[in-house]
Amino acid sequence: MAAIGIDYGTSNSEVAYFDGEKHHFIKLDPAIEQANKIRSSVFIYYEDDLPLPPADVIETKVSHIQQAIQQQIEKAKSGYYEASDPREQKLYSDKVDNLRAEFHNRPLLQRRAIQLLMKDRTVQDLPLKQLVETGRFAFGEEGFKRYLKSPEKGRLIYSPKNFLGASLVAGQQEAFVGMIAKQLAFFRASAEQQLQQPVDTAVIGRPVRFHGTRGEEGNAQAIDIMEKAAAQAGFSSVSFLEEPIAAAYKIERALTEPTDVLVVDIGGGTTDICCIKLSPQQQNVWDRQQDVLSVTGTRLGGMECDKSLIIKSIAPTMGQGLTMQNGFPVPPTYYSDMCAVDDIPKLNRFFSDDYGLDIAQTMSIVKNAEPMERLLTVQAEKLSARLVNSSRMAKELLSSREEITLPLHYIEPDYDVVINTGDLNRSMQSWLRRIKKLVDECVDASREAPQQLFITGGMSLSPIVRQAIQDNLPSNLPLLEGDAFNSVVEGLAIHAANKASNK
Numbered sequence: 001m002a003a004i005g006i007d008y009g010t011s012n013s014e015v016a017y018f019d020g021e022k023h024h025f026i027k028l029d030p031a032i033e034q035a036n037k038i039r040s041s042v043f044i045y046y047e048d049d050l051p052l053p054p055a056d057v058i059e060t061k062v063s064h065i066q067q068a069i070q071q072q073i074e075k076a077k078s079g080y081y082e083a084s085d086p087r088e089q090k091l092y093s094d095k096v097d098n099l100r101a102e103f104h105n106r107p108l109l110q111r112r113a114i115q116l117l118m119k120d121r122t123v124q125d126l127p128l129k130q131l132v133e134t135g136r137f138a139f140g141e142e143g144f145k146r147y148l149k150s151p152e153k154g155r156l157i158y159s160p161k162n163f164l165g166a167s168l169v170a171g172q173q174e175a176f177v178g179m180i181a182k183q184l185a186f187f188r189a190s191a192e193q194q195l196q197q198p199v200d201t202a203v204i205g206r207p208v209r210f211h212g213t214r215g216e217e218g219n220a221q222a223i224d225i226m227e228k229a230a231a232q233a234g235f236s237s238v239s240f241l242e243e244p245i246a247a248a249y250k251i252e253r254a255l256t257e258p259t260d261v262l263v264v265d266i267g268g269g270t271t272d273i274c275c276i277k278l279s280p281q282q283q284n285v286w287d288r289q290q291d292v293l294s295v296t297g298t299r300l301g302g303m304e305c306d307k308s309l310i311i312k313s314i315a316p317t318m319g320q321g322l323t324m325q326n327g328f329p330v331p332p333t334y335y336s337d338m339c340a341v342d343d344i345p346k347l348n349r350f351f352s353d354d355y356g357l358d359i360a361q362t363m364s365i366v367k368n369a370e371p372m373e374r375l376l377t378v379q380a381e382k383l384s385a386r387l388v389n390s391s392r393m394a395k396e397l398l399s400s401r402e403e404i405t406l407p408l409h410y411i412e413p414d415y416d417v418v419i420n421t422g423d424l425n426r427s428m429q430s431w432l433r434r435i436k437k438l439v440d441e442c443v444d445a446s447r448e449a450p451q452q453l454f455i456t457g458g459m460s461l462s463p464i465v466r467q468a469i470q471d472n473l474p475s476n477l478p479l480l481e482g483d484a485f486n487s488v489v490e491g492l493a494i495h496a497a498n499k500a501s502n503k
Helices: 055-082 086-104 106-118 128-134 140-149 172-195 215-232 243-252 302-318 333-338 344-350 353-363 372-380 384-397 421-445 463-471 487-501
Strands: 002-008 012-018 023-025 037-039 042-045 136-139 154-157 199-206 237-242 259-266 271-278 292-298 403-407 416-420 452-456
Touching (some): 002 172, 012 172, 023 487, 037 140, 042 140, 042 172, 055 086, 086 106, 128 172, 136 140, 172 215, 199 215, 199 243, 199 487, 215 237, 237 243, 243 259, 243 271, 243 292, 259 421, 292 421, 302 333, 302 384, 302 416, 302 421, 333 344, 333 372, 416 421
Parallel strands (some): 002 199
Antiparallel strands (some): 002 012, 012 037, 042 136, 042 154, 403 416
16 A cells, blocks of 8 residues: 655645655646646536536425416406406416416426526536536646636636635535545546555645635634545545645755754745754654744735736736726726635626626726726636636746736737736735745744755745745855755655555
């Protein structure tokens, strides 16, 4: 039986197995060059017709139809008593008999209820739990391509991880358990096929604080969902390790002497930081909690930068800042709601017909409302996830270029937005201040000052981010070089191997 490490990320996920000497990365997505990485997004879709409504919903509709029939019966009975002509009375009497027969014909009523419920029904109308239980799943690039090709066929969950600590209404917790179980089962099956042995144990990375506003209650909910999903996926043993600590276990194997390291892990949805004592002599020890000097984190990751870049550099070309006839600006919430790919209720509201009507009405009282046509296109064609993805690519390209032209032709032909590193820098300032404050909190909470710095996670590749963090720390603090993307999963795999050997 093998034990694997799973880096279940906000933007991407990875799986690795450590054999005691080297890592084996599990290929998860053959559609991309680095096949061991896979988008964490899930596209749940239907090839053909949508599923029938749940039985209780059908029965509720039947009751509504019966109420309408009963009203017709009472009206026909009144007509009968008011009629003086026997022939007219006979017509009303027959009508009452027919309506009563219809009232008691349950199969017919159920068919009528289903027809009414299915009329104009879309995927967006389905409860998430029903979608998960009845829809088909597509992962990685295949899922994203299906979404781009026919978004009306399904629903893209851009980052399931971002919802685990949030307030979830009835049925949604079960929905996320089922959704993530499908992903974890896919990861496990891929590992078993490539390792040629059963996989029953996993160490899954977790942020210090899951994305949400519910504190420890949200964290407990997130872990509960992940544990249930892992069990459904077939794992008999699962544990969790905070992501910056996992990254520390990876870099520890390159050290030649004990040292205290500050690890800053900036992922897609969260930033997690720890100060930890590392030593080559401790590499194979399972329980390392006594070596953790301090740890902190928050729901503040690269996705916030993607959304901020849209607000600062793209939204102004979509009508943000225009003035209405009453002198007030176009509601800025249009643009923040447009980016809310990590908030299902808010995004569903943005995609509603009423919201589109509200935008259209605002356009009628704005001079030169043409730029708002782009906003309306994003709303009507449900392009929010695609726009956030475009912003993410712009951010990544600006890590190595001074200026780019971002093509948004899926919104409007020849619609291009020029963005430079200055624009990106300005959009990130508020975010960077919060990151630096978090680093300060972790360092202040540690009983030992860090001797070395390691920055990991996708955002660590940004020169702006690296410089801001280093400027905030003592100038003589050495920077450890390492893999920005794989250090967490490699550390998780090491921890999984240690766990298996200590059984």
